[in-house]
Amino acid sequence: MRNNRVWNTRVAGGGLALVLALSACGGNGDDGDNGDDRELAGETFTVGSKEFTESHVLSNISALLLEDAGAEIVDQTGISGTATVRAALESEEIDLYWDYTGTGWVDILGNTTEDLPDDLYSAVVEEDAENGIAWLEPANFENTYRIAVTEDFAGEHGLSTVTDAADFIDENPDQNRLCAASEFINRDDGLPGLEEAYDVDFQAVELDLNLIYPQVGDSCEFGEVFSTDARIDANDLVVLDDDQDFFVPYEGALTLRQETLDEYPVIEELHQPVSEALTDEVVMELNGRVDTAGEDPRDVAEDWLTEQGFID
Incomplete structure (x- = not known):
């Protein structure tokens, strides 16, 4: 060709x-x-x-x-x-x-x-x-938006759903950092809508998309990820279940x-x-x-x- x-x-x-x-x-x-x-x-x-x-x-x-x-x-x-x-x-x-x-x-x-x-x-x-x-x-x-945490963090705090995450943040408000890209932070089907649907307040840490995955568990407790991204497995992350079916x-x-x-x-x-x-x-x-x-x-x-x- x-x-x-x-x-x-x-x-x-x-x-x-x-x-x-x-x-x-x-x-x-x-x-x-x-x-x-x-x-x-x-x-x-x-x-x-x-x-x-x-x-x-x-x-x-x-x-x-x-x-x-x-x-x-x-x-x-x-x-x-x-x-x-x-x-x-x-x-x-x-x-x-x-x-x-x-x-x-x-x-x-x-x-x-x-x-x-x-x-x-x-x-x-x-x-x-x-x-x-x-x-x-x-x-x-x-390819749907998802929220992820490290395997260790999920196991330590018993997190498997976004509701679990919201409950955890309610009890530990100083551990609410979310690494996310600018678009997710500002989109109605991203962070603003997610916080409203789950009655949770994340502290957004804006990063380039490619920097999010390795920073989960370091700069942030939580991270915005894409469901078809191979870096989820490569970085030992766990995707939290969207149990309120927020993500479109x-x-x-x-x-x-x-x-x-x-x-x-x-x-x-x-x-x-x-x-x-x-x-x-x-x-x-x-x-x-x-x-x-x-x-x-x-x-x-x-x-x-x-x-x-x-x-x-």
């Missing part, structure tokens, strides 16, 4: 590089007479992601699928924060990125965790369609503008079997190859896609 990625300055924080000239929305087919009969030959797509490992891996999976179908890719992975990457999608600075149903319902569409529909995915699809954004069928994994389901799904999907329906065809193969166990393994084994997200994505027969 040829490496036809077009490298561009990565997006960081709020500074978005303008790549409209390379965007796929115009359907640039001027180079389509080179004899390449692949479905997306001559087209260019700008692929974005959020800043954490799983988002990098998933977006590289999408980029490689499109490349294998003949497209060129402008790399804009690593955008910091949901609001920023979503704004990039809406403003056509990127063409697609992976997000999560819970994030879509609460953080993007402005709903609350208390008005959760029975079919969250369908509700997100219907409501976001009004914004011109399409959500492909979700993959077979769910977060099924991973590719998002893109509806006009892009209408023009290139093959994008959905390419992703459908891949999404079915992306189970909780698979995603945790891929994340672990990056976070604990130090491999590059693109290499991890390419190895897996090749092994599964999704790309040549």
Whole structure:
């Protein structure tokens, strides 16, 4: 498979590089007479992601699928924060990125965790369609927020649920530190809602996502974690059961503008079997190859896609 990625300055924080000239929305087919009969030959797509490992891996999976179908890719992975990457999608600075149903319902569409529909995915699809954004069928994994402690701390204090943690903090208010990233600290489906649901007060210690896991049991008694993150096991952490069912389901799904999907329906065809193969166990393994084994997200994505027969 040829490496036809077009490298561009990565997006960081709020500074978005303008790549409209390379965007796929115009359907640039001027180079389509080179004899390449692949479905997306001559087209260019700008692929974005959020800043954490799983988002990098998933977006590289999408980029490689499109490349294998003949497209060129402008790399804009690593955008910091949901609001920023979503704004990039809406403003056509990127063409697609992976997000999560819970994030879509609460953080993007402005709903609350208390008005959760029975079919969250369908509700997100219907409501976001009004914004011109399409959500492909979700993959077979769910990456949900969780609260974790070290195995030793859980055993010493008999903690297995978030209610146990709330009771412990009520009796030990000086041991309430929670290592968390900025987005979790400020999201309604993150710390503010969690504290209200469990009637507990955490002392938030804001850290970069990658620093949270080794700091649980050191800088903090508790930590925000993702349920598919291999660093949970690598750092001997125990995930506390969300016994009040506060956290919203977060099924991973590719998002893109509806006009892009209408023009290139093959994008959905390419992703459908891949999404079915992306189970909780698979995603945790891929994340672990990056976070604990130090491999590059693109290499991890390419190895897996090749092994599964999704790309040549």
